[in-house]
Amino acid sequence: MTRLQIPIHSSTLKNGLRVVIVPDTNAPVVTVGVYYKIGFRLEPQGRSGFAHLFEHMMFQGSENAPKMQHIKLINSSGGVLNGSTMYDVTNYYEAVPSNALERVLWLEADRMRALKVDEENLTNQRDVVKEEVRVNVMNQPYGGFPWLDMPPVAFRNWANAHNFYGDFADLDAASLADVRKFFRTYYVPNNAVLLILGDVNPQNGQVLAEKYFGSIPAGAAPPFADPTEPPQTEERRGCVQEKFGTLPAMAIGYVLPPRRTPDWYAIVLLDQALHGGRAGRIHRELVLEKQIAVEADGGVDDVFGYNGPSQLTTRILHKPEYTAEQTLAAFDEVLREVKEKGISEEELQQLKVKWRSDYYSTLEGGRGGYMPRYGLMHLLACFTLFDNEPQLVNTVLEGFLAVKREEIQAVAKKYLRPENRAIVFRTPVSKDAKEAA
Amino acid sequence: MATRAPEMATGVPALAPERAVTWPKRTRARLSNGLEVVLAEAHSIPKFHGELFFRAGEALVSDRSVGLAEMTSTVLRTGTAKRTSRQIEEDLRRLGADLGTSAGQDTSAISFAGLSEFAEPLLQLVNELAREASFPPPELERERRQKLEEVKLERTSPGFLAGERLRKILFGKHPYARVSPSEQQVAAYRREDLEQVYREIYTPENALLLMVGDFDPQAMLSLAEKTFGNWTGKKPAPKEAPALPEFHGRRVYLVHNPGSVQTQILLGCHAITRKHPDWIRLGLTNSLYGGAFNSRLVMNIREDKGYTYSPRSGVSPLRQHGYFTVSAAVRNEVVAASLTESFYELDKLRSVPVPPAELADAQNYVTGMFSMGLATQEGLLSQFATVELNELPADYLETYRDKVRALTSTDLLATARKYFDSANMPIVVVGDRAQIEEQARLFGDTEIYNAQGERVE
Numbered sequence: 001m002t003r004l005q006i007p008i009h010s011s012t013l014k015n016g017l018r019v020v021i022v023p024d025t026n027a028p029v030v031t032v033g034v035y036y037k038i039g040f041r042l043e044p045q046g047r048s049g050f051a052h053l054f055e056h057m058m059f060q061g062s063e064n065a066p067k068m069q070h071i072k073l074i075n076s077s078g079g080v081l082n083g084s085t086m087y088d089v090t091n092y093y094e095a096v097p098s099n100a101l102e103r104v105l106w107l108e109a110d111r112m113r114a115l116k117v118d119e120e121n122l123t124n125q126r127d128v129v130k131e132e133v134r135v136n137v138m139n140q141p142y143g144g145f146p147w148l149d150m151p152p153v154a155f156r157n158w159a160n161a162h163n164f165y166g167d168f169a170d171l172d173a174a175s176l177a178d179v180r181k182f183f184r185t186y187y188v189p190n191n192a193v194l195l196i197l198g199d200v201n202p203q204n205g206q207v208l209a210e211k212y213f214g215s216i217p218a219g220a221a222p223p224f225a226d227p228t229e230p231p232q233t234e235e236r237r238g239c240v241q242e243k244f245g246t247l248p249a250m251a252i253g254y255v256l257p258p259r260r261t262p263d264w265y266a267i268v269l270l271d272q273a274l275h276g277g278r279a280g281r282i283h284r285e286l287v288l289e290k291q292i293a294v295e296a297d298g299g300v301d302d303v304f305g306y307n308g309p310s311q312l313t314t315r316i317l318h319k320p321e322y323t324a325e326q327t328l329a330a331f332d333e334v335l336r337e338v339k340e341k342g343i344s345e346e347e348l349q350q351l352k353v354k355w356r357s358d359y360y361s362t363l364e365g366g367r368g369g370y371m372p373r374y375g376l377m378h379l380l381a382c383f384t385l386f387d388n389e390p391q392l393v394n395t396v397l398e399g400f401l402a403v404k405r406e407e408i409q410a411v412a413k414k415y416l417r418p419e420n421r422a423i424v425f426r427t428p429v430s431k432d433a434k435e436a437a
Numbered sequence: 438m439a440t441r442a443p444e445m446a447t448g449v450p451a452l453a454p455e456r457a458v459t460w461p462k463r464t465r466a467r468l469s470n471g472l473e474v475v476l477a478e479a480h481s482i483p484k485f486h487g488e489l490f491f492r493a494g495e496a497l498v499s500d501r502s503v504g505l506a507e508m509t510s511t512v513l514r515t516g517t518a519k520r521t522s523r524q525i526e527e528d529l530r531r532l533g534a535d536l537g538t539s540a541g542q543d544t545s546a547i548s549f550a551g552l553s554e555f556a557e558p559l560l561q562l563v564n565e566l567a568r569e570a571s572f573p574p575p576e577l578e579r580e581r582r583q584k585l586e587e588v589k590l591e592r593t594s595p596g597f598l599a600g601e602r603l604r605k606i607l608f609g610k611h612p613y614a615r616v617s618p619s620e621q622q623v624a625a626y627r628r629e630d631l632e633q634v635y636r637e638i639y640t641p642e643n644a645l646l647l648m649v650g651d652f653d654p655q656a657m658l659s660l661a662e663k664t665f666g667n668w669t670g671k672k673p674a675p676k677e678a679p680a681l682p683e684f685h686g687r688r689v690y691l692v693h694n695p696g697s698v699q700t701q702i703l704l705g706c707h708a709i710t711r712k713h714p715d716w717i718r719l720g721l722t723n724s725l726y727g728g729a730f731n732s733r734l735v736m737n738i739r740e741d742k743g744y745t746y747s748p749r750s751g752v753s754p755l756r757q758h759g760y761f762t763v764s765a766a767v768r769n770e771v772v773a774a775s776l777t778e779s780f781y782e783l784d785k786l787r788s789v790p791v792p793p794a795e796l797a798d799a800q801n802y803v804t805g806m807f808s809m810g811l812a813t814q815e816g817l818l819s820q821f822a823t824v825e826l827n828e829l830p831a832d833y834l835e836t837y838r839d840k841v842r843a844l845t846s847t848d849l850l851a852t853a854r855k856y857f858d859s860a861n862m863p864i865v866v867v868g869d870r871a872q873i874e875e876q877a878r879l880f881g882d883t884e885i886y887n888a889q890g891e892r893v894e
Contacts, residue, residue: 004482004483024481026479026480026481026811026812027808027811027812028455028456028457028458028808028811029808029809029811029812064446064447064448064449065446065449066444066445066446067444067740068731068736068740069444069445069446071730071731071740072731072798073446073449074731075729075730075731075798075801075802076731076797076798076799076801076802077452077801077805078801078802078804078805078806078808079802079805079806079809080730080806080809081730095809096805097455097456097805097808098453098456099452099453099454099455099456100452100453100805101453102450102453103449103450103451103452106448106449106450107449123743124740124741124742124743125743126743127742127743127744127768128739128740128743128745128746129746130768131699131743131744131745131746131766131767131768132746132747134698134699134746134766134768135699135745135746135747135766138698138699139595139697139698139699139766140594140595141590141593141594198812199456243696244593244594244696245590245593246586246589246590246593247586247590276530277526277530277535278526279523279526279527279529279530284523284526287583288522288523288579291579291582294583294586294587294590317586317590319582319586349531350527350530350531351530353530353531353532353533353552354530354533356533356552357484357533357534357551357552358533360482360483360484360552361482361484361550363482364481364482364484364813364814365813365815365816370806370809370810370816371809372809372812372813372816373812
């Protein structure tokens with residue numbers, strides 16, 4: 001078996017900024033990322049959606065690069081850029097021809113050092129974000145299902161349960177003072193990691209990181225709210241109306257064990273048995289065999305990217321002639337079989353091969369042909385910020401390959417219980433769709 | 438002036454000298470049965486990516502029934518002479534592989550990716566699907582029922598509704614106008630229709646096998662010969678396609694989507710294929726207009742005015758014809774304003790030469806993006822596929838960047854005048870009629886459609 005070994009150079013600057021460099025000179029392209037350890041989970045109460053709105057503001061101008069210049073300078077260097085807000089991190093990244101590396105580092109450092117935004121920018125981006133929510137959620141069939149519908153049903157702690165895209169009233173209430181405070185609190189070098197991956201000499205990369213980021217002052221260690229959930233003792237259910245879609249839908253989410261525990265490795269591999277495409281048991285039974293569902297997919301979202309409560313989630317769109325309870329019963333039957341019989345050694349070996357193969361692809365790409373090494377960047381960042389151990393990129397696979405059959409069955413019994421789950425029904429209001437349950 | 442003049446950045450480091458962009462060498466061969474093979478090494482990960490293309494798709498057969506080529510590709514992965522559907526899926530997992538089957542207007546394909554250590558069994562499976570698909574009747578029935586739900590569901594997506602309407606307007610009686618089947622058509626597919634399509638399209642003379650990844654090309658070529666070498670079959674006969682309708686003036690097509698809280702705008706006009714000598718200059722002109730984050734359209738209606746999250750423009754190159762589109766999902770109150778700005782930016786490119794600095798920025802963007810795909814097996818595969826399927830010159834990738842850099846503002850002005858035909862464009866808007874009709878009518882005579890695609894007024 002060929003194993004992939006990634007050469008990782010990691011260090012910490014005096015201001016606390018972690019730096020991770022991975023050289024690979026095959027193509028004259030470099031990927032740069034800056035990850036801040038703050039996502040929408042721990043954004044301020046009363047300011048739902050703020051972490052994401054703030055992410056937009058990071059493109060609106062910094063001390064030496066006014067509005068529109070970030071985008072212009074990257075595009076005109078031949079590269080692409082974007083940012084995204086996740087549960088526990090927010091990232092900003094660029095993929096550029098490697099001759100633009102210094103320019104990219106200058107830009108990222110400029111906005112880590114000092115944001116320069118005004119009321120006009122904030123109003124503009126508030127409008128843009130509202131259109132983003134409309135196009136992705138409010139005006140789409142099954143928009144936001146289940147990623148926005150599930151948290152308020154599944155969780156009790158506001159951190160895990162609120163609307164991450166933001167209530168429009170909260171977005172409207174967000175002020176420039178909030179933007180400045182959020183920036184001062186969380187966007188400090190000691191709460192971030194810089195990643196330089198691809199066509200870079202590691203020594204040179206280190207010198208440039210020091211040159212552009214070294215003099216940014218450290219801040220106080222950011223305060224983080226506690227995302228712990230109170231113990232769950234019974235199944236939770238909720239209902240949401242589907243305005244456009246014609247099929248009844250449901251999502252079932254089970255709370256996962258803490259990351260990088262033996263149970264976690266086993267359940268992530270079990271996820272492959274349940275949701276691994278057309279060979280996955282849930283798709284096979286519900287779509288291919290029993291033909292109750294039109295779609296049945298899901299899994300552990302962003303396996304390495306959560307640093308707090310998260311779920312193993314199945315998303316089902318089923319035919320209107322089946323009731324929700326019939327569909328759920330068929331789903332439960334799939335889980336019952338794993339809990340009672342476990343999986344065969346043969347299946348376990350297949351899962352491990354597929355996991356290893358998928359893992360390599362994640363490291364190589366992960367976000368389309370124009371964003372090389374996104375997956376590698378994301379994993380290195382999360383392993384650095386959550387575990388302080390970027391080398392996990394090279395070793396974490398062992399944890400999955402070591403899982404035994406008994407462990408798969410044991411975690412199925414331990415975690416895939418009704419008292420550990422939440423179910424959201426998304427029910428069409430359209431007159432064409434027959435009543436679901 | 439439509440947008441504020443941006444302030445400039447100060448102290449920006451200059452770009453370092455560029456490192457040469459080198460495309461991996463392609464090994465080209467023709468197997469003993471005529472199957473064309475193109476291989477390239479890329480050792481980023483111990484895997485390989487491949488695609489077995491067939492140079493025909495929906496457009497060849499959609500006069501029989503719309504979606505037939507697609508349904509053929511869907512069902513062909515569900516059984517062969519030797520394996521059941523379930524065996525196929527489990528074998529793929531055993532090999533750590535992913536496989537997809539698809540059919541577009543001009544191409545059908547079996548695409549695959551897997552661990553290099555299992556190249557031989559994976560190619561064997563691809564070979565079986567290409568030659569010995571058995572189209573099991575129960576699998577067809579299931580896929581038919583799935584498709585029936587899908588065709589209902591897609592009529593709830595604003596993006597689908599807009600695209601379907603525009604394609605009908607631009608392509609008239611040409612097969613490219615047929616985007617998606619009706620429920621009646623799906624219900625009427627017969628197994629022998631699928632088998633007929635399979636026999637006609639899936640032949641070695643009609644195929645191209647492209648593979649990129651961690652392998653030795655000579656060894657992979659021998660493996661391809663061993664696996665596919667004794668397969669026989671002719672190219673399907675080409676088909677005459679009807680001419681495209683001409684479109685004069687501006688006309689509005691409003692697709693009523695009740696309860697919509699936003700409006701999907703889609704404009705378009707005929708353009709060109711990738712083989713056309715103007716392709717590269719049209720690509721650059723499009724990137725300036727709305728093909729990049731830094732483009733005029735995005736800066737205007739997103740970054741300056743906040744009307745929309747994701748405006749963009751693009752040129753869709755089908756094999757026989759291409760078309761240009763401008764799209765944005767905007768809030769209902771600013772439908773007219775967004776259309777005005779979109780046309781303004783088109784007309785500005787047709788009227789005023791692009792300033793040299795902006796031209797240089799766009800040239801850098803387009804040439805830089807072109808090499809981004811070098812870093813992944815998938816990126817390389819997609820670039821090589823573009824060259825091969827469109828029969829572009831062998832040095833297309835190597836000379837592309839120089840050709841982009843040689844373009845001038847005068848070239849772009851001429852290109853915009855020729856292709857951004859803003860005076861003769863259909864305007865499709867998908868939204869709630871009561872909220873947008875008055876604004877839409879400002880732009881021309883208006884036809885109203887329902888979400889089923891039927892004209893109601």
